[in-house]
Each structure stands twice: as C-alpha cells, then as structure tokens.
Amino acid sequence: MDIERELIGLVPVDEGHMARLHVELVRRATAAGLVDVSYRVLDSPVGRLLLAATPVGLVRVAFEVEGHDAVIDRLAGLLGPRVLHNPLYLDGVARQLDEYFGGHRRSFDLALDMRLSRGFRAEVLAHLRQIPYGVVESYSAVAAAVGNPRAVRAVGTACATNPIPLVVPCHRVVRSDGTIGRYGCGSEAKRLLLALEADGLGATPPPAAGTTPPFPSGSTSDMASGTTTSPPRSTRSIPGGP
Amino acid sequence: MAAPFESVIREHGAAVYRVCAAVVGPHDAEDAWVETYLAALVAYPRLREDSDVRAWLVTIAHRKAIDMHRARSRRALPVGDLPELRGPEEQYSETDPALYELVRALPDKQRMAVFYRYLGDLSYADVARLLGSSEPAARRATADGIAALRRRYHHVKEV
Numbered sequence: 001m002d003i004e005r006e007l008i009g010l011v012p013v014d015e016g017h018m019a020r021l022h023v024e025l026v027r028r029a030t031a032a033g034l035v036d037v038s039y040r041v042l043d044s045p046v047g048r049l050l051l052a053a054t055p056v057g058l059v060r061v062a063f064e065v066e067g068h069d070a071v072i073d074r075l076a077g078l079l080g081p082r083v084l085h086n087p088l089y090l091d092g093v094a095r096q097l098d099e100y101f102g103g104h105r106r107s108f109d110l111a112l113d114m115r116l117s118r119g120f121r122a123e124v125l126a127h128l129r130q131i132p133y134g135v136v137e138s139y140s141a142v143a144a145a146v147g148n149p150r151a152v153r154a155v156g157t158a159c160a161t162n163p164i165p166l167v168v169p170c171h172r173v174v175r176s177d178g179t180i181g182r183y184g185c186g187s188e189a190k191r192l193l194l195a196l197e198a199d200g201l202g203a204t205p206p207p208a209a210g211t212t213p214p215f216p217s218g219s220t221s222d223m224a225s226g227t228t229t230s231p232p233r234s235t236r237s238i239p240g241g242p
Numbered sequence: 243m244a245a246p247f248e249s250v251i252r253e254h255g256a257a258v259y260r261v262c263a264a265v266v267g268p269h270d271a272e273d274a275w276v277e278t279y280l281a282a283l284v285a286y287p288r289l290r291e292d293s294d295v296r297a298w299l300v301t302i303a304h305r306k307a308i309d310m311h312r313a314r315s316r317r318a319l320p321v322g323d324l325p326e327l328r329g330p331e332e333q334y335s336e337t338d339p340a341l342y343e344l345v346r347a348l349p350d351k352q353r354m355a356v357f358y359r360y361l362g363d364l365s366y367a368d369v370a371r372l373l374g375s376s377e378p379a380a381r382r383a384t385a386d387g388i389a390a391l392r393r394r395y396h397h398v399k400e401v
Contacts, residue, residue, distance in 0.1 A: 003391050006395070007361060010341055011263040022251060081286055
C-alpha cells in the first residue's frame with residue numbers, strides 16, 4: 001500500500017471539475033478587468049484559427065501553421081502575461097467568422113485592436129479594410145493608394161505580417177500579373193477565400209447582422225480606467241503573419 | 243518573458259486545489275481556489291521570472307484558505323495557528339473514510355506538512371516556510387505524519 005498515492009486520491013480532481021473552476025475564474029477575472037488577452041480556437045475551412053482579443057478589441061487571428069502556442073507566448077510578451085482561454089469573450093468574433101465562411105456575411109462589425117502594427121504597415125492595413133468584399137487590388141495599386149507607389153515590396157511585407165487576417169482582408173491583394181500571390185496559410189487558402197467571396201456576391205444579401213455586440217458588454221468600459229491595463233510593451237508587430 | 247497565465251492554471255491548478263481542500267475542506271475548496279487564482283492574476287505581471295510558480299501559488303492558497311477559515315469560524319485564530327480540517331466529512335468519506343479520519347487525527351503541523359508535501363507537491367524548503375519552521379523540522383513533521391498514517395492505516399485495514 002502506497003500511502004502517498006492514497007493521500008492524493010483523498011482529494012479527487014477530475015477534468016470536468018477543473019473546467020468548471022476555470023469557467024468561474026475567467027468570468028470573474030473578465031468582470032474585474034484582470035485579463036490582458038482572451039483567446040479561443042475556431043474550426044474553419046482554412047484550418048483551425050486562433051482568435052485573440054484585448055479589452056480594446058480583436059488583436060490577432062492566427063493560422064494553424066503559425067503554431068498557436070508560439071503565437072500565444074508572443075502575445076503574452078507583447079500585450080501582457082494575463083492571457084486566458086476565454087471562449088465566451090470571443091463568441092461574437094467566432095459567430096461573425098462562421099457567418100463569413102458560410103457566405104452570409106460580407107463585412108465584419110468588430111472592434112479591432114491594431115496595436116500590433118505600426119507606421120507604414122498600419123497605413124497599408126487601414127487601406128485594406130476599405131477594399132470591399134469580393135474585390136481584389138494589386139500590390140502596386142495598394143502602394144499607390146497609400147501614397148507611396150514605389151513601396152510595392154513593403155506592401156507585400158505589410159500583408160505578410162497582417163496580425164488580423166480574414167477580418168483585415170489581405171487576401172484581397174493579388175499580383176499585378178493576375179496570379180494570386182502568397183498567403184499565410186498557403187495560396188490555396190487564398191484562392192478558397194476569393195472563390196467564397198465571388199460566390200457570396202451572387203447570393204442574396206444577408207439579413208441585417210451585427211445587432212449583437214461583438215464583445216460582452218461592459219468589458220471594454222471596465223478597462224477604460226486604465227489602472228489594470230498594461231501599455232503595449234513593444235512596438236514590434238508579431239512576425240510570421242500571413 | 244512571463245508565460246501566459248493560462249499555463250499557470252493548466253500546470254498547477256490541480257495541486258492548488260488539493261492544498262485548498264486540505265485547509266478548508268472540500269466544501270469551500272472551490273471558493274478558495276477561485277480566490278487564490280484571482281489574487282495570483284492581480285500580482286502575476288509583477289512576479290519575478292525566476293520565481294517558483296508552484297510555491298508562490300501555494301503560499302497564496304494557504305493565506306486565502308486561512309482567511310476563509312477565520313471568516314467562517316467567527317473567532318480569530320491566534321497568529322501562527324493552523325486551522326483544523328473543516329467541511330462536511332461525508333465529502334471526503336466518499337473517497338476513503340478511514341484515511342480521512344486518520345489524517346484529521348494528525349497533529350496540525352504533521353497534517354499540513356503531509357498535505358503540502360504530497361498534495362501540493364512542494365519542496366521541504368517551501369513546506370518549512372509555510373509552516374514557519376525550519377527545513378529539518380518540516381522534514382521531520384512530514385515523515386512523522388506519513389509514518390503515523392502508514393502504521394494506523396494498516397491497522398485499520400486489517401481490522
């Protein structure tokens with residue numbers, strides 16, 4: 001008889017039990033404004049997506065090839081270590097992405113936290129958000145639109161390091177010669193997204209969506225006091241984006 | 243760079259729960275666990291990177307559990323006193339009533355030492371710190387507690 005093992009058995013802790021405690025902890029931590037980054041994973045036609053949000057808004061969408069654990073580690077370093085698996089907080093984001101992949105949504109009604117992009121790259125991403133559903137632009141057209149026609153290569157880099165792909169539609173930027181160009185989780189995924197949007201244009205417009213808030217109400221204003229938010233610790237954008 | 247807090251829950255959540263249950267009993271252990279992790283979340287950004295996270299969490303759990311115990315028992319315990327095992331006995335008795343009774347019967351220091359060492363998986367240095375004693379004393383309390391449990395448990399099982 002191993003008394004040490006018997007002692008551990010005295011206080012049984014099973015997975016379901018820990019899961020319930022986790023839900024309660026995350027609920028209270030969110031209400032108290034103690035969370036720097038909330039995340040969850042979403043299954044999609046382009047693979048499993050990591051969705052991450054700060055109290056400001058959606059801050060990161062990562063493809064599986066980027067390594068979700070590595071992305072979470074980097075977010076902890078850049079945005080603060082209080083990173084929690086918090087599916088409820090990202091329900092609105094997940095729902096809108098589901099609707100998008102189902103061809104029922106053409107634009108996203110989400111608060112975004114763009115702090116992982118700076119300078120020229122941020123300007124490029126701001127322009128990408130203006131490219132409508134189902135429309136493509138060339139890298140050189142984007143460069144011209146942001147006032148720097150010779151910065152075609154830098155536009156490519158800005159697209160490749162986009163921290164919020166899909167929602168900030170870098171997949172709508174293609175090569176001038178008509179070929180599709182590169183994409184974070186493969187050009188096949190980019191082709192799939194553009195085909196999806198071409199189909200979506202032919203369908204009847206969806207009913208008015210976005211009446212429900214993308215994030216649980218109160219969470220953003222709770223954090224506005226600033227006493228518990230950490231300032232961005234780095235101005236670098238997360239490398240290895242799509 | 244600090245690890246994402248989620249990993250602090252994943253890696254240490256069960257041990258922290260066992261320590262909470264050891265101090266306040268299974269009935270209040272859930273509250274103690276949530277309070278412990280909320281307090282940890284507040285302090286986490288300031289935690290030194292070379293800290294022993296398990297020992298840090300168990301220290302918080304120890305304090306939270308004793309606070310809860312005091313709040314519930316109405317009378318203030320003298321500083322340094324260890325709380326008795328509390329909570330409905332039936333809840334432990336589902337797992338092993340004989341062992342539970344034996345653990346309850348141990349002297350305070352032995353009982354806490356055994357729990358922190360084997361349920362909290364702490365080093366003797368950490369056990370000593372929590373009990374406010376020296377490391378040799380913590381070793382001795384743990385060994386004495388285990389020996390007493392082993393001796394009596396055999397006896398109970400044979401009867």
